[in-house]
Amino acid sequence: MILYNDKSDCYGCSACQNSCPKQAISMKPDAEGFLYPSINENCVECGMCMNVCQKDIISDEPFLPRTYACINRDKHIRRKSSSGGVFILLAEAVLQRGGVVCGAVLEPGTLTVRHMVSNRRSDIEKMMGSKYVQSDMGDCYAVIQEYLRQDIPVLFSGTPCQVAGCYRAVGHHARLITCDVLCHGAPSPVIWKDYARDLEAEFGGEIVSASFRSKRRGWHEFGMEIEFNNGKRYYKTLDQDAFLCGFLRDLYLRPSCYTCEYSRVERISDITIGDFWGYDNCAAGIKDDDKGLSAIVVSTAKGMAALNSVALLVQLQQIDMESLVPGNGPLRKPVKCPSARNAFWDDYKAKGYCCIKQKYLMGTQFKGLEKFKRSIIGRMIIKTRNTIRGAIS
Numbered sequence: 001m002i003l004y005n006d007k008s009d010c011y012g013c014s015a016c017q018n019s020c021p022k023q024a025i026s027m028k029p030d031a032e033g034f035l036y037p038s039i040n041e042n043c044v045e046c047g048m049c050m051n052v053c054q055k056d057i058i059s060d061e062p063f064l065p066r067t068y069a070c071i072n073r074d075k076h077i078r079r080k081s082s083s084g085g086v087f088i089l090l091a092e093a094v095l096q097r098g099g100v101v102c103g104a105v106l107e108p109g110t111l112t113v114r115h116m117v118s119n120r121r122s123d124i125e126k127m128m129g130s131k132y133v134q135s136d137m138g139d140c141y142a143v144i145q146e147y148l149r150q151d152i153p154v155l156f157s158g159t160p161c162q163v164a165g166c167y168r169a170v171g172h173h174a175r176l177i178t179c180d181v182l183c184h185g186a187p188s189p190v191i192w193k194d195y196a197r198d199l200e201a202e203f204g205g206e207i208v209s210a211s212f213r214s215k216r217r218g219w220h221e222f223g224m225e226i227e228f229n230n231g232k233r234y235y236k237t238l239d240q241d242a243f244l245c246g247f248l249r250d251l252y253l254r255p256s257c258y259t260c261e262y263s264r265v266e267r268i269s270d271i272t273i274g275d276f277w278g279y280d281n282c283a284a285g286i287k288d289d290d291k292g293l294s295a296i297v298v299s300t301a302k303g304m305a306a307l308n309s310v311a312l313l314v315q316l317q318q319i320d321m322e323s324l325v326p327g328n329g330p331l332r333k334p335v336k337c338p339s340a341r342n343a344f345w346d347d348y349k350a351k352g353y354c355c356i357k358q359k360y361l362m363g364t365q366f367k368g369l370e371k372f373k374r375s376i377i378g379r380m381i382i383k384t385r386n387t388i389r390g391a392i393s
Contacts, residue, residue: 001039001043001045001047001049001050003016003037003039003049003050003053004036004053006255007030007034007036007255007256008255008256008258008259009256010036010037010256011161011162011164011165011254011256012027012034012035012036012134012161012186012254012256013137013161013162013164013165013166013168014027014035014037014136014137014138014140014141014165015052015053015141015164015165015166015168015169016037016049016050016052016053017037017137017139018137018139018140018141018142018169019048019049019051019052019141019168019169020043020048020049021046021048022042022043022044022046023042024039024040024041024042024043024044025037025038025039025040025043025049026038026040027136027137029189029190031345031349032188032190032252032345033188033189033190033191033192033193034134034186034188034189034254034255035134035136037049052168052169053168055168057164057167057168057268059172059300061299061300061301061302063266063267063299063300064299064300065265065266065267065297065298065299065321066297066298066304066318067295067296067297067298067318067319067320067321067323067324068295068296068298068307068316068317068318068319069276069279069286069293069294069295069296069316069317069319070084070086070286070293070294070295070296070314070315070316070317071084071085071286071291071292071293071294071314071315072084072085072086072088072089072313072314073313073314073315074313075291078291078292079215079291079292080128080129081128081129081292082128082129082130082212082213082222082275082292083213083219083273083274083275083276083292083293083294083295084276084292084293084294084314085292085294086273086294086296086310086314087103087127087128087157087179087273088124088125088128089310089313089314090155090177090179090271090306090307090309090310091103091124091127091155091157092121092124092310093306093309093310094153094154094155094177095119095121095124097153098152098153099119099147099152099153099154099155099175100117100118100119100147100152100153100154100155101117101118101119101123101124101127101154101155101157102115102116102117102140102143102144102154102155102156102157102158103115103116103124103127103156103157103158104127104131104135104157104158105123105126105127105131106126106131106133106209106210108206108207108208108209109206111192111193111196111197111207112136112189112193113131113133113134113135113136113189113192114135114136114137114138115135115136115137115138115140115158115162116138116140117140117143117144117147117154127157129211129212129213130181130212130213131212132187132192132212132243132244132247133186133187133188133189133192134186134187134188134189134254135158135162136189137162137165141165141166141169141170142169144156144166144169144170144176145169145170148170148173148175148176151175152175153175153176153177154173154175154176154177155177155178155179155306156176156177156178156179157178157179157180157181158179158180158181159180159181159183159186159262160180160181160183160260160262160263160267160268160269161256161260161262162180163178163179163180163268163269164262164268166178167268177270177271177302177303177306178268178269178270178271179269179270179271179272179273179306180262180267180268180269180271180272180273181272181273181274182272182273182274182275182295182328182330182331183260183262183263183330184247184329184330184335185247185250185253185254185257185258185260185334185335186253186254186257187243187246187247187252187253188252188253188254191243191246191252191348191353192243194352194353195242195243195353195357196210196226198353198354198357199226199234200228203228203230203232203234204228204230204232205228205229205230205231205232206228206229207226207227207228207229208227208228208229209226209227210224210225210226210227211224211225211226212224212244214235215291215292216235217237218290218291219275219290219291219292219293220290221237221238222237222238223235223236223237223238223240223241223244224236224238224241224243224244242357242361242362243361245361246360246361249338249340249360250335250336250337250338250341251338251340251341251344251360252341252344252345253335257334257335258334258335258336258337259334260334262330263329263330263331263332263333263334264331264332264333265321265325265331265332266299267297267299269299269303270298270299270300270302270303270306271296271297271298271299271300271303271306271307272295272296272297272298272299273294273295273296274294274295274328274330275292275293275294275295275328276293276294276295276324276327276328277327277328278323278324278326278327278328279293279295279327285317286315286317295324295328296316297321297324340360344356344360347359347360
């Protein structure tokens with residue numbers, strides 16, 4: 001069985017693995033650290049894997065988007081979130097109905113980002129915040145399917161391709177609510193782990209937590225903040241941190257990210273959450289106080305019901321989709337594959353992390369920052385930051 005002809009055709013969603021009746025498929029990492037399906041001798045060529053891989057995602061509901069700016073009224077929760085603190089509210093609403101939530105968590109020790117299914121508040125809190133690493137789905141779709149068979153509500157949160165994988169594996173279900181993020185791209189797990197192990201050696205301790213979007217210096221100038229088991233902390237802003245610099249230069253995204261079919265206004269899920277870059281151009285009613293502001297795209301009646309269930313806990317302002325699109329690239333097109341990507345991976349495979357750290361990351365922070373500043377998102381962040389600082393002064 002051949003599931004893909006080119007690696008750019010495979011999103012690594014794991015729907016094939018979760019759907020195989022003979023457990024003949026396992027997801028194995030390639031040299032770049034991305035997971036791809038591997039088929040063993042148990043395969044009976046039933047075609048189930050190809051069916052879920054190629055099946056169209058068809059919803060019974062028409063696409064009728066409503067777009068909002070949104071923030072959590074609880075400032076403490078918003079401070080811990082990547083943007084406006086909306087996900088945790090949607091998750092808690094599902095828990096109150098006796099449901100479960102599926103989202104990505106970072107495992108200390110292994111430093112693996114993986115999806116898990118849980119109904120415990122402590123686990124849901126670990127799902128909060130962006131994690132700029134492609135997650136391992138494991139058997140989450142099979143677990144979700146079992147909950148749905150018992151008529152238990154499920155909130156699934158992930159990248160658009162992971163939401164598509166969930167639909168392909170379990171189908172559309174009245175009790176399934178899907179939430180995707182405005183995804184810039186999925187970075188390599190192996191680069192993340194090498195970067196993290198390098199920091200562990202430097203700080204002399206194991207990583208116990210990592211915030212890829214720390215707001216220590218505000219939402220507009222987010223940074224990487226890492227805590228070690230010896231009490232030490234690491235913090236650098238997006239223009240100083242090696243991992244974030246490489247991520248913003250798109251050097252180590254999954255090959256499918258550069259041709260992503262989900263980078264468009266028509267969203268795959270019931271509700272979409274992302275940063276509202278460029279909000280200051282909307283002249284809307286919510287104040288951007290540099291503590292995080294979410295953009296919400298509601299695409300279905302289920303998504304609208306989910307947002308309404310938390311309406312009293314948020315500040316919500318409806319805006320036009322046209323106001324959201326300019327500052328949010330994932331609504332327009334996929335990121336462009338950089339010309340240096342092949343050289344980056346050639347050097348990594350031949351010489352390891354220390355080489356690419358010095359050649360592509362550590363010496364390029366300023367260059368990466370200048371490129372980011374020239375981008376649409378960068379220009380809007382700088383404009384908003386200067387407006388806020390001017391108002392304060």
